[in-house]
Amino acid sequence: MPRQVHIDVYSDLICPWCLIGKQHLRQALAQAQAEEPDLQVTVQWHAVQLVAGVPDEGWDYPAFYLRRLGSAAMVHTRQAQVREAAARAGVEIHFERITRIPNTAPGHQLLAYAAQHLAPAQLDALMERLFSAFFQRGEHIGQWPTLLSIATEFSLDTRALQDWIANNQGLPEQVEVPGVPFFVFNRAQALSGAQPPATLLAAIRQTAIETTPHAVACTL
Secondary structure, eight states: OOOEEEEEEEEOTTOHHHHHHHHHHHHHHHHHHHHOTTOEEEEEEEEOOSSOOOOTTOEEHHHHHHHHHSSHHHHHHHHHHHHHHHHHHTOOOOGGGOOEEOOOHHHHHHHHHHTTTSOHHHHHHHHHHHHHHHHTSOOOTTSHHHHHHHHHHTTOOHHHHHHHHHTTTTOOOOOOOSSSSEEEETTTEEEESSOOHHHHHHHHHHHHHHSOGGGOOOOO
8 A cells, every 4th residue: 555644734825934835845745756656645735824913905014024023124134034045945035026914814715715626736836826926926915806816817716706705714714833834744743834845855754654544634
């Protein structure tokens, strides 16, 4: 019987380390698959809201981080660190294009709806598109006109999506995790933060060895 690994990943759409961690996971999965083609790995993404109480119109992005970090110098230093880490992961982050801190609940609702209608590869592409919308294009992913436009790119039924929204479906659950991204492997091992690909690969290998196939089917 092929060995199986299930990975639960907790993330938010406005966390740059979640974008970086996603790229690291992709690299680790590619390496794991190259080493063991029969290894079956599934990934389930879970919504976490880092910032609560954001209004529909969002908050001013530069002002938010100035308050959060205390000085323009600290903001510059932090953003430089994130850009460098992102570049090593093979992605770009354009902080200068971001104007608003959005409420990420609508984006997570879109992903929850799409999970019922898209194949895994398409769903992954939609998540990539949302990350790109925020970190590379500076789009307001907390507003539904933006999200509905993105939904049409993936041929989703926007009328059904609007009904889904009106019924408050797919809202993020209140989940307690030590930080994001947060990776859980077969409910047997957990890693917090944008871990390097080698660390994630080691966790995948170890989980595949230690966990029996019947123990990996989990939904959180």
